[in-house]
Amino acid sequence: MFDFNHHSHRRYNPLTRSWVLCSPHRTQRPWQGQQEGPDLEQRPSHDPKCYLCPNNQRANGENNPDYTSTYIFPNDFAAVKSDQPTLDNTNTDDLLQVEGVRGECHVMCFSPRHDLTMAEMTNDEIHSVVNAWTESYKAMAEKECVSHVQIFENKGAAMGCSNPHPHGQMWCTDRIPEEPQTELNSLKAYADSHDGACMLCNYASRELADKERVVMENDSYVCVVPFWAVWPFETLVLPKVHVSSLPQMTDEQKTDLADILRRMTCRYDNLFECSFPYSMGIHQAPVRGEFDYSHLHIHFYPPLLRSATVRKFLVGFELLGEPQRDLTPEQAAARLRDLSETHYKHKIE
Amino acid sequence: MFDFNHHSHRRYNPLTRSWVLCSPHRTQRPWQGQQEGPDLEQRPSHDPKCYLCPNNQRANGENNPDYTSTYIFPNDFAAVKSDQPTLDNTNTDDLLQVEGVRGECHVMCFSPRHDLTMAEMTNDEIHSVVNAWTESYKAMAEKECVSHVQIFENKGAAMGCSNPHPHGQMWCTDRIPEEPQTELNSLKAYADSHDGACMLCNYASRELADKERVVMENDSYVCVVPFWAVWPFETLVLPKVHVSSLPQMTDEQKTDLADILRRMTCRYDNLFECSFPYSMGIHQAPVRGEFDYSHLHIHFYPPLLRSATVRKFLVGFELLGEPQRDLTPEQAAARLRDLSETHYKHKIE
Numbered sequence A, B: 001m002f003d004f005n006h007h008s009h010r011r012y013n014p015l016t017r018s019w020v021l022c023s024p025h026r027t028q029r030p031w032q033g034q035q036e037g038p039d040l041e042q043r044p045s046h047d048p049k050c051y052l053c054p055n056n057q058r059a060n061g062e063n064n065p066d067y068t069s070t071y072i073f074p075n076d077f078a079a080v081k082s083d084q085p086t087l088d089n090t091n092t093d094d095l096l097q098v099e100g101v102r103g104e105c106h107v108m109c110f111s112p113r114h115d116l117t118m119a120e121m122t123n124d125e126i127h128s129v130v131n132a133w134t135e136s137y138k139a140m141a142e143k144e145c146v147s148h149v150q151i152f153e154n155k156g157a158a159m160g161c162s163n164p165h166p167h168g169q170m171w172c173t174d175r176i177p178e179e180p181q182t183e184l185n186s187l188k189a190y191a192d193s194h195d196g197a198c199m200l201c202n203y204a205s206r207e208l209a210d211k212e213r214v215v216m217e218n219d220s221y222v223c224v225v226p227f228w229a230v231w232p233f234e235t236l237v238l239p240k241v242h243v244s245s246l247p248q249m250t251d252e253q254k255t256d257l258a259d260i261l262r263r264m265t266c267r268y269d270n271l272f273e274c275s276f277p278y279s280m281g282i283h284q285a286p287v288r289g290e291f292d293y294s295h296l297h298i299h300f301y302p303p304l305l306r307s308a309t310v311r312k313f314l315v316g317f318e319l320l321g322e323p324q325r326d327l328t329p330e331q332a333a334a335r336l337r338d339l340s341e342t343h344y345k346h347k348i349e
């Protein structure tokens, strides 16, 4: 009999329309490769050398204000800029196609505290982050050079983050980037072929009924290890009702979003008792146009596989063939579901 | 005036049909993040503790033979297996789609020498590797559980390699994996809309004429930094004439392939004077069926960006938005073109 816990299979991601190979027996493989330096360090609440802490000097020489909640400023090394010449381009060449990209990049400090990540912030403090994301999205919608706002956070050295001060970024572009565009196309195609139904609304109900991939939920959100997860402990946070973008959320939904983000990041820290690295990001409707079929959602892509120091490498076969994972999403969900929501640093022994 | 060396733009990859953001001014950004341990170590020619060296014991307890050239054995922790139950599957569910995957995984030691990578092997030694790849591909074509052979090499700890002994892998599956399938679809669509012409034949001629992205060439191959490269020093090795798979190559083409692989990996080592990490792999026709439109090619995906210790992280925006690079492919090609083909370890001062 085919057993999903022992036999190789591939699963289909209907959002990106691509396959993932799942080889559950590979977790028994010995690991002699690279080890990460785990982030166990106890940081000070203010670091005089951090260019993100309040009152400190930034990389470009400016001084940060004495901020007390969230703080947003333009990225000093922006990947896209609002003021560049137009690329006159007719794109008639089908081998070398190129287009100019304009936009803005911003950095958002989540809190003045150098030592706190979302896992240890309060619901209220994270609510301020959610509000700041919402206000920024609305402000970007006013800019002619912005069509799409990509909010994301790279957390931890293993995910290319260069500063441990809790912060995220917003890369705002006049083009809809590849990944959200692919997802939007899938959501639209699904709605078109299902009498206007939303794929992610249907998927959320389905997971709530099945339960085996659900990590936790609250009134407004469910957090699952998606059926098609690539990263070992990847999760997807889904609003239970249809919401296309942050400005559409009620205040209660924002409160619940803060709640689910805190609880999820806390579980992540508790998994291997370290500050858990990940890239996370919000996919939502582009700032202008008709995108009712968009269903806002949050992806968490964490690299760790076995411990605070052993990560999954998506290399070789994953880059040349297709993504491959070493445990089933159901196994990962069960691990995450069993964890406490009290942060390991604050545990009473 | 729009200047590709200073202004942000995105380029289209016609093989995978996806966009890449290029932000050339980002190389000036200071880096305070994770540093790699560079691979500068001088290894012994035989390591008694290596489970890939001749005569040594492998992870599964078996002994390696006293091999003198290449040596192939089944992966002790195979991601796919030939003998697993069939998954009875009608795939009527459009949200949770799954299929069973069977196949075989093999490891290939390139040489008995523990201390030699392709960059320091001779053309003749690499020719043996090319022959072994070809014979393995042919042997796999005889197996009912194999439709596609993915040959690849993960080199260096930064690319998840756990053993420095020079080796590659072959993951052979009854399904065509995602990435080669996407490329095959693109090659077919191009041929269909261009009177049967091959996209990669046309692309190779185009790059040979343009010259600015060519790293080097020989009679049979050209090596370019593709117009749509994602990794900082990504390269693409293309046969100049149409060849669909390894068994179609003449002996001269195999000799030339060995030559271009040695010269390319040597240039890579010389770039930052370290054993240069990368994932590389061969895309070619599946083992059975009509794939005349397939054009064999080799991708090199190396992570290093600035030095032996500073890599590019494809995280955050890259995972959630679209791949982003910090220098132009033309700049990368110029750097690689200027390098010597004498390995830095063998330089006469």
Ligand SMILES: O=P(O)(O)O[C@H]1O[C@H](CO)[C@@H](O)[C@H](O)[C@H]1O
Binding pocket: A033, A312, A313, A314, A315, A316, A317, A318, A324, B154, B159, B160, B161, B162
């Ligand atoms: O097979 P290895 O070398 O043990 O493992 C390496 O290559 C595999 C195939 O690309 C990946 O799945 C692993 O994550 C990586 O660590």
Ligand SMILES: O=P(O)(O)O[C@H]1O[C@H](CO)[C@@H](O)[C@H](O)[C@H]1O
Binding pocket: A154, A159, A160, A161, A162, B033, B312, B313, B314, B315, B316, B317, B318, B324
């Ligand atoms: O912007 P940062 O934090 O300096 O840089 C980090 O995030 C960026 C956006 O995901 C990536 O392009 C970089 O490779 C990564 O190191």
